[in-house]
Amino acid sequence: MSVDSAIVRRIAHLSRIAVGDDEVERLGQELNAILAFVEELNAVDVSGVEPLTSVLPMKMKKREDVVTDGGFADDILANAPEREDHFFVVPKVIE
Amino acid sequence: MSDPTHLTLAQARDALLAKTLSSSELAKAHVEAIERAGLLNAFITKTPELALDAARQSDARISRGEAGPLEGLPLGIKDLYCTKGVRTTAASRILDDFTPTYESTVSANLLRDGAVMLGKLNLDEFAMGSSNETSAFGPVVSPWRRKGADGFDAARIVPGGSSGGSAAAVAARLCLGATATDTGGSIRQPAAFTGTVGIKPTYGRCSRWGIVAFASSLDQAGPITRTVRDAAIMLRSMAGVDAKDTTSVDAPVPDYEAAIGASVKGRRIGVPKEYRLDGLSPEIAALWEQGVAWLKDAGADIVEISLPHTRHALPAYYIIAPAEASSNLARYDGVRYGLRERGRDITDMYEKTRAKGFGAEVRRRVMIGTYVLSAGYYDAYYVRAQKIRSLIKRDFDQAFANGVDAVLTPATPSPAFAMGEKGSSDPVEMYLNDVFTVTVNMAGLPGIAVPAGLSSNGLPLALQLIGRPFDEETLFSLASAIEQAAPRIEPPEPWWRDSDGARP
Secondary structure, eight states, X not given: OOOOHHHHHHHHHHTTOOOOGGGHHHHHXXXXXXXXXXGGGGGSOOTTOXXXXXXXXXXXOOOOSSOOOOOOHHHHHTTOSSEETTEEOOSOOOO | OOOGXXXXXXXXXXXXXXXXXXXXXXXXXXXXXXXXXXXXXXXXXXXXXXXHHHHHHHHHHHHTTOOOTTTTOEEEEETTBOBTTBOOOTTOGGGTTOOOSSOOHHHHHHHHTTOEXXXXXXXXXXXXXXXXXXXXXXXXXXXXXXXXXXXXXXXXXXXXXXXHHHHHHHHTTSSSEEEEEESSSTTHHHHHHHTOEEEEOOTTXXXXXXXXXXXXXXXXXXXXXXXXXXXXXXXXXXXXXXXXXXTSOOOOOOOGGGGTTOOOTTOEEEEEGGGSOTTOOHHHHHHHHHHHHHHHHTTOEEEEEOOTTGGGHHHHHHHHHHHHHXXXXXXXXXXXXXXXXXXXXXXXXXXXXXXXXXXXXXXXXHHHHHHHHSTTTIIIIIIHHHHHHHHHHHHHHHHHHTTOOEEEEESOSSOOOBTTSSSSSOHHHHHGGGTTTHHHHHHTOOEEEEEEEEOTTSOEEEEEEEEOTTOHHHHHHHHHHHHHHSOOOOOOOOTTOOTTSOOO
16 A cells, blocks of 8 residues: 555645645655555454453443542643633634 | 762662761752753753752651652653643643643652652653654763774764653763653663663553653553662652553552562573564674573573564554554644644644644654544554554463563664664664564563663663563562673763853
């Protein structure tokens, strides 16, 4: 499988990373080098093997569904690049 | 007294309790050593005032008889751990001036036990790298230099990565120990490159809460120190269950230090034949043989074992780790914290922010991760890699079921290399550094790198021991046996020091 410039642009957009026209070719080569490296996995027989989802034989811990924390609006907004009162400010999303 | 930066963590602890040394003296000596080591670029943020203040408080607690297990001991903290009120960067531009309003659980555990923080240590950006060359704050220089026929080579050597600042600072005696993290080898490979000890504990042993996430199913915290005993002391404080990380395990934390020097007689050590790679350097092969001989001399039984899926671990890792990274790093969107670049609309703002904030290696991994998780490729890449991960874990499970107590391998395929020497044209060349360490993360096992010798050009080489889940104690016993048998590797003379303490 080989990544062409159209796929590079599509992945970049899905990743929300702007890519300049001058970067597309080099990025494609780098991504192809990585994909060539992982290519050998296609030859491994994985029939009947379950995908590993946890390295530990443990059940997901659960706790009661109650509020245990909160009230830190100032802390949460402390590092925001742009804020107004207790809100994050972003460019207009809906016209 | 002589230079207190030359003490081990254990010696410094004992000197403080015996009151032959004060925490303030100890902190001051380290602050001065750091001031004169600007050339190494091991620290992103230095906190000398906080350190001296904390040391004074430690001295007061020691005099009141209230010393914690790490009371007054100066440590460095990898800049991937969130530290309350101290800028945390992950060595990325995208976090900008992010200053956490909370403390990571592991660093809070260290502070609870009395440790003194000297500052935040450099690393590869978001812990993605094996040479510390991807840091947005510049590369870390190893205190080690290559030796040739005519003395030291002028080339700057990498300390390994991603915990390169941690390893370099410990090797250069800028701190008694340091925190680090390991996703595919990021504790053990830099420890190996700098002649220090690094342990990645079992997945779940330490809380991941408050540590900037890279690949959540692989990430674990651990220490880098100058001796095996020091690593045992630090890990005991770092480990433990935490309600804020549901993957942290509720099992008692043993007194790891008690395992140092314990007999290894009759322990079964597996030597996996699949790690004898084609083209393995004769120097590394000889070191491995030497390690086998040392453990045999200490009374251990050596058995050859087979871990047949070893060769698939690294490619599978380079699907799983980027996939998880692409998801974890989605949070850096210029809204809640960090850098923001202006855009025409919100998508343009995201795209410009992330293009400017992420370095080349991070962009590459996020894009690969996005690709392998995208519609049509998910089963072919991601699910297949997770199945192979099951096979890798099964290999180890079988070896342990057959009575093997630990596995001995080389830590790295080569000694440290010079800056710019690897990975500039092909990213995969750099990835191959982790070939011996990555299986351990894939299977969630504990692994320790212990210095074992020097290469022909005078750089440190290390062995790796891999243990059963939650059997770090056996690793400490075996590693201390190797440490006892191996020639002593003295940290290098401080050639990096400038005379007047000013930054170069």
